[in-house]
Amino acid sequence: MILSVAVIAGILSGFLVARWKKEPWQPPALRHAWLVVVFFLPQLLAFYLPATRNLFSAPLAAASLVISQLGLLAFCILNWRLAGMPILAIGLLLNLAVILANGGLMPVSPDAVARLVSPEVLARLQVGERLGTSKDILLAPDAIIFPWLADRFAPPDWIPYRFAFSVGDILIGLGAFILLAFPAGKAASIKKGNLSYVNQPNF
């Protein structure tokens, strides 16, 4: 959920930039947005909806995650020319690479988890198991393939909300911010003598 901060910040920045330029804010002209809705659905069921996420075994959750991210990657490629989208796509690709290399879930080491939970909770966790209903799996550091792409970073201590994130997550947040704050493309075009906006999302 921490990544939603990048979306909110991007929209607010986009409005501020537009106001500074004395232009209306233009949303990015997303193409094939239905792909996002369709391919987010497996993750919605496997990780987010309380009514369904407990029904997913680790292998089924892993399959849902991989299929979903492949579809989302296709959407990113189809929208490659939008500002921020290449950064977001590379972030997604990095996450997908480490997820695929480690069996379908995002690896996280006990050291990283120790920064998120109490020692009592950490003692109850077993290496090799999915962490609750999250996308992460607890693995020993030397068992993680591409460890530098795993969830290994934590926010500064002065931030009370504790979470671990990956290099890919950073790029995804940055890409989403740029996508919304600095949407590319002409603000408007003149078609047949009428002023019409071209940056309308294509659903």
Next chain:
Amino acid sequence: MKNTTAYFASVVSKIQKQHIQFVLLVLVVLMLVLGAGAPVDGGGIGH
């Protein structure tokens, strides 16, 4: 009067369409970001 009503209806329908498009855009980008990312927080661990 009829023209005024038609103009008002046109303006209202345009505003509503833009609002709906904005909400849909935000939802799509949120789904994209949540689906692409994989951070983990302490809240969901150990439950």
